[in-house]
Amino acid sequence: MQYAILCLILENAQRIKKNKGMSILLTHGYFLEEDESEKKIMRPYPPLGLLYISGYLEQNGLPHQVIDTTFSSEQKWMNQLVELKPTLLAFYTNLMTKVKIIHMIKQLKNNPETSHIKILLGGPDVTYNWENYLTYGADFIVIGEGEETFLELSREFLSTQNYSEITGLAYKNELGEFVKNNPRVKMKDVDQFPLPNRKKIDLSEYLQTWKTHHGKSTLNISTQRGCPYTCQWCSTAVYGQSYRRRNPVLVVDEIEELIATYQPDALWFVDDVFTVSHKWIAAFSAEMQRRNIQIPFECITRAERLSPEIFEQLKAAGCFRIWIGAESGSQRIIDLMERQVDIKKVSEMIQLSKKYDIESGTFIMVGYPTETKQDIQQTINYLKEANPDIFTITVAYPIKGTGLYHQIEKDITVQPPWNLSTDRQIDLKRTYPRKFYTYAVRKIVNEIHFNKAKLNKEVLSKKAVKFKVKSLISGLQMRLNSF
Ligand code: B12
Numbered sequence: 001m002q003y004a005i006l007c008l009i010l011e012n013a014q015r016i017k018k019n020k021g022m023s024i025l026l027t028h029g030y031f032l033e034e035d036e037s038e039k040k041i042m043r044p045y046p047p048l049g050l051l052y053i054s055g056y057l058e059q060n061g062l063p064h065q066v067i068d069t070t071f072s073s074e075q076k077w078m079n080q081l082v083e084l085k086p087t088l089l090a091f092y093t094n095l096m097t098k099v100k101i102i103h104m105i106k107q108l109k110n111n112p113e114t115s116h117i118k119i120l121l122g123g124p125d126v127t128y129n130w131e132n133y134l135t136y137g138a139d140f141i142v143i144g145e146g147e148e149t150f151l152e153l154s155r156e157f158l159s160t161q162n163y164s165e166i167t168g169l170a171y172k173n174e175l176g177e178f179v180k181n182n183p184r185v186k187m188k189d190v191d192q193f194p195l196p197n198r199k200k201i202d203l204s205e206y207l208q209t210w211k212t213h214h215g216k217s218t219l220n221i222s223t224q225r226g227c228p229y230t231c232q233w234c235s236t237a238v239y240g241q242s243y244r245r246r247n248p249v250l251v252v253d254e255i256e257e258l259i260a261t262y263q264p265d266a267l268w269f270v271d272d273v274f275t276v277s278h279k280w281i282a283a284f285s286a287e288m289q290r291r292n293i294q295i296p297f298e299c300i301t302r303a304e305r306l307s308p309e310i311f312e313q314l315k316a317a318g319c320f321r322i323w324i325g326a327e328s329g330s331q332r333i334i335d336l337m338e339r340q341v342d343i344k345k346v347s348e349m350i351q352l353s354k355k356y357d358i359e360s361g362t363f364i365m366v367g368y369p370t371e372t373k374q375d376i377q378q379t380i381n382y383l384k385e386a387n388p389d390i391f392t393i394t395v396a397y398p399i400k401g402t403g404l405y406h407q408i409e410k411d412i413t414v415q416p417p418w419n420l421s422t423d424r425q426i427d428l429k430r431t432y433p434r435k436f437y438t439y440a441v442r443k444i445v446n447e448i449h450f451n452k453a454k455l456n457k458e459v460l461s462k463k464a465v466k467f468k469v470k471s472l473i474s475g476l477q478m479r480l481n482s483f
């Protein structure tokens with residue numbers, strides 16, 4: 001094994017010698033200072049996918065650098081680039097960072113000091129937009145799970161530059177034509193991937209930001225790739241409908257390492273459905289208890305994958321908050337979303353979490369096609385009954401490549417120029433005008449805050465009265481904006 005690694009390193013070293021002056025740099029386009037809504041929340045997470053790629057390159061002996069943009073500025077980033085002079089610059093790209101990255105590519109191409117740099121993009125937003133990204137200046141697109149494709153591409157980039165056999169890759173060939181190779185077969189055993197290369201970036205800024213704003217530092221960790229469910233609005237652009245999971249013992253090893261290196265106060269599992277496998281949860285919980293690891297964590301799951309036994313195991317392993325999705329209180333809308341869950345079950349599990357002293361959160365979406373005022377009222381009723389500790393609320397939007405996008409494609413009413421907007425700005429024919437939903441969001445938020453005050457027997461407090469007044473006004477505005 002050691003011999004094989006040594007050979008790889010030597011082989012790469014030879015390639016790099018042949019291509020002296022060629023260098024690889026990984027980055028992303030998220031600048032916290034430009035994100036007004038995140039500045040109010042201040043819960044930044046390190047770019048895990050990018051760090052997974054970095055870990056894989058390092059394991060395979062490929063030298064590279066990483067610039068983390070989260071706490072930086074565009075100007076600083078540009079100065080670093082000019083100084084580091086990479087020949088291949090790879091960006092993690094998602095829906096939120098898309099417009100910024102297109103702008104950054106343009107800046108690079110227009111600057112004589114950086115115009116020679118080849119640009120590569122990977123991440124969730126590129127899968128169904130690869131042609132557009134190539135049109136707007138990218139040279140290579142890594143589609144889906146990135147590790148193996150990126151490694152093969154880097155090796156070719158540093159040697160013969162023949163990209164035609166690399167699965168999972170789209171690129172511009174020497175004639176400027178767009179080529180999309182066959183899809184990459186996903187790695188079966190995800191334990192083959194090394195851990196995210198967290199040492200490549202300064203995690204202390206993340207930890208400190210959390211500590212300052214929330215009193216406790218939090219780090220993200222991933223144990224699962226893919227989700228087997230079919231929610232129509234959800235993007236499966238990276239991992240498809242697969243479900244692959246790491247060995248729980250190795251996950252606990254990673255947790256121990258995180259605690260030893262960074263001493264976070266809490267962890268956040270980024271997995272899509274943390275309790276999807278009960279066998280896995282039992283093994284994970286047992287291992288955490290066996291090693292007597294005490295670290296609070298939060299995770300996301302689905303109601304029908306919970307039970308009293310699972311709650312017990314989660315609690316014993318350290319879970320302090322669980323997010324249980326429903327998206328709507330109307331079973332009709334849930335069924336249209338193909339969410340495959342019974343709203344009564346969601347409500348029941350949110351209530352059950354209280355018995356185990358685990359905080360609960362839920363996600364709400366309004367404005368799903370065909371949703372009516374009655375459906376929205378059912379959502380309010382559901383939130384009152386389930387009474388989660390927190391909830392987030394969004395106006396539904398179609399992400400390219402999802403079932404929802406295909407369903408509503410013919411009903412799109414607003415679609416700003418692709419390079420200047422994100423899928424969030426696409427609007428579609430809904431039951432009511434777009435403004436109605438802005439007020440619907442306000443109505444739900446204020447009505448639920450009022451209800452919480454009522455449950456806390458503070459119904460006559462100034463705050464409660466304010467919530468009720470805002471809820472009534474929003475209800476009126478919904479009515480005025482429903483035609
Ligand atoms: C955790 C998470 C968040 C967190 C934290 C984000 C963060 N900074 O880490 C929070 C809650 C803040 C969040 C918010 C949002 N998110 Co989010 N989020 C996720 C989630 C659940 C996990 C991300 C993760 O860490 N995955 C684990 C890593 C290992 O996977 P990965 O990042 O995809 O990396 C792999 C590949 O993408 C690729 N890759 C990654 N980077 C790179 C770089 C290069 C150079 C290459 C070649 C390849 C490559 O290789 C990696 C390893 O195989 C994903 C769903 C998912 N299961 O992935 C959604 C997801 C990424 N989010 C999504 C969305 C829509 C959002 C929001 C816009 C939601 C909203 N508010 O409307 C916001 C945007 C926030 C922002 N500022 O960017 C969508 C993205 C869709 C799209 N087309 O971009 C996803 C896919 C959810 C979904 N299924 O629809 N999110």
Ligand code: SF4
Nearest residue numbers: 227229230231234272
């Ligand atoms: S919303 Fe959650 S459960 Fe549904 S497909 Fe997406 S990740 Fe899976």
